[in-house]
Amino acid sequence: MPAAACRGSGGPGSEAGIEVRTRTEFDVEAACDTDGDRDVDVDVDVDVDVDGLGDGDIEVELALRSAIVGLYLRGLARPSQPPRRQCLAVVGALQRYAARIDLVVEFLRRSGFWEEALVLERPGLLDEATELWVSGRVITFLDACFPPRWRGLVPFVPPAAWVRCGYSRRVDSRSVATSTRRIDRDRRAITFQKRLGNSAGGNARLPGSPRVAVLGSRAVECFVLRAVSNFCRLVADAGFIVVTGGAPGCDAAALIAGIATGAKVIGNSTAETSIEVVLPCGIDLADEFLSWSGLTAEQVTSAGGTLYSFAEPDQPFCRGLAMERNAYLYAIGEATYIGQARFKQGGTWHGAVEALRQRRVVLVRDEDSAACRALVALGAVAVTAEEDAMLTLSESISRPRNLFMG
Numbered sequence: 001m002p003a004a005a006c007r008g009s010g011g012p013g014s015e016a017g018i019e020v021r022t023r024t025e026f027d028v029e030a031a032c033d034t035d036g037d038r039d040v041d042v043d044v045d046v047d048v049d050v051d052g053l054g055d056g057d058i059e060v061e062l063a064l065r066s067a068i069v070g071l072y073l074r075g076l077a078r079p080s081q082p083p084r085r086q087c088l089a090v091v092g093a094l095q096r097y098a099a100r101i102d103l104v105v106e107f108l109r110r111s112g113f114w115e116e117a118l119v120l121e122r123p124g125l126l127d128e129a130t131e132l133w134v135s136g137r138v139i140t141f142l143d144a145c146f147p148p149r150w151r152g153l154v155p156f157v158p159p160a161a162w163v164r165c166g167y168s169r170r171v172d173s174r175s176v177a178t179s180t181r182r183i184d185r186d187r188r189a190i191t192f193q194k195r196l197g198n199s200a201g202g203n204a205r206l207p208g209s210p211r212v213a214v215l216g217s218r219a220v221e222c223f224v225l226r227a228v229s230n231f232c233r234l235v236a237d238a239g240f241i242v243v244t245g246g247a248p249g250c251d252a253a254a255l256i257a258g259i260a261t262g263a264k265v266i267g268n269s270t271a272e273t274s275i276e277v278v279l280p281c282g283i284d285l286a287d288e289f290l291s292w293s294g295l296t297a298e299q300v301t302s303a304g305g306t307l308y309s310f311a312e313p314d315q316p317f318c319r320g321l322a323m324e325r326n327a328y329l330y331a332i333g334e335a336t337y338i339g340q341a342r343f344k345q346g347g348t349w350h351g352a353v354e355a356l357r358q359r360r361v362v363l364v365r366d367e368d369s370a371a372c373r374a375l376v377a378l379g380a381v382a383v384t385a386e387e388d389a390m391l392t393l394s395e396s397i398s399r400p401r402n403l404f405m406g
Helices: 055-072 084-097 101-110 114-120 125-134 222-237 250-267 283-293 297-302 319-332 346-357 370-378 386-398
Strands: 003-007 019-023 028-031 038-040 138-140 160-165 176-185 188-195 211-215 241-244 275-279 306-309 335-338 362-365 381-383
Touching (some): 084 101, 125 138, 160 283, 222 362, 283 306, 362 386
Parallel strands (some): 211 335, 335 362
Antiparallel strands (some): 003 019, 160 306
């Protein structure tokens, strides 16, 4: 079975980096460096692999991320939009040549990627992409903080996303290496640090921690919201990251419960992130969208949460973005918990059906409804109590599964 591989290293023979492998059909694997996260020392740290690399190799890593952002991040002005399906091949070509930023366009042409080279020739585009990544406003699939299951689904999942996060500001000072490496390009000094790993203890949540997506209908009864909240508190206390869409109803209940749990643990100085939100709108409109839950983006990030958006920064909510967001929600975690769904209606139902077709783990709160019975018939697991859901979730994690097939 043919395979294409790209290794996030500075050049041939380097042992450090992030390896991304993709195979035909449904066999997609991804691996990231587990020795620790790498950060850029700015207002919001962004992970970059610098272990064992020289200064020149750091410039290669920066060039890779700048090229990914410049080519594929939504919201940047480009003469055309390169096909996302070429992303892994583009990254592989740049890594093969160990291209620095000033040579990215030349090496793309040399590799036959004429459209990508033409796009990055736009004056200022690569500089803009570099500034966005260094400032911590975007992440790429090469970064260790990119959700691992999303990384394995690139290019189905966009390789770059807008982000607002709070976990990097919560890192214990003992977990950051004292030595730094610097490069100075165009009078911009960037400090790269190696984070050795959180030494704070048992409840710490790193960006690579297991995730569980929680979603459901918007108009639900109070007892459904209580069940969703109780489940989220259990999984957050167990070390999972709760991922939700931030919509009214079940999503909002999950968000509030995740924030409450994260705030409690952060108060004990032992946590990073416990909640993530995948927005169906631009990142700049996060406050407007989260008003459903009575929270602001700052409150989410201050509690250690993270906001993702694959839309343009000022793009308002629309049904198309919501359906796309639902697909990413079902793909991000070890499992999905559904508080309530409407039979053959809404994004929760259609997303669950598609996830079950791909043999992903879907838990549904047991109730006497047509939607619940139908989802169970398709392969979902009905859970009557939150403790039962936790047991099923634990069993699903211990069972090896294909990233495409759940």
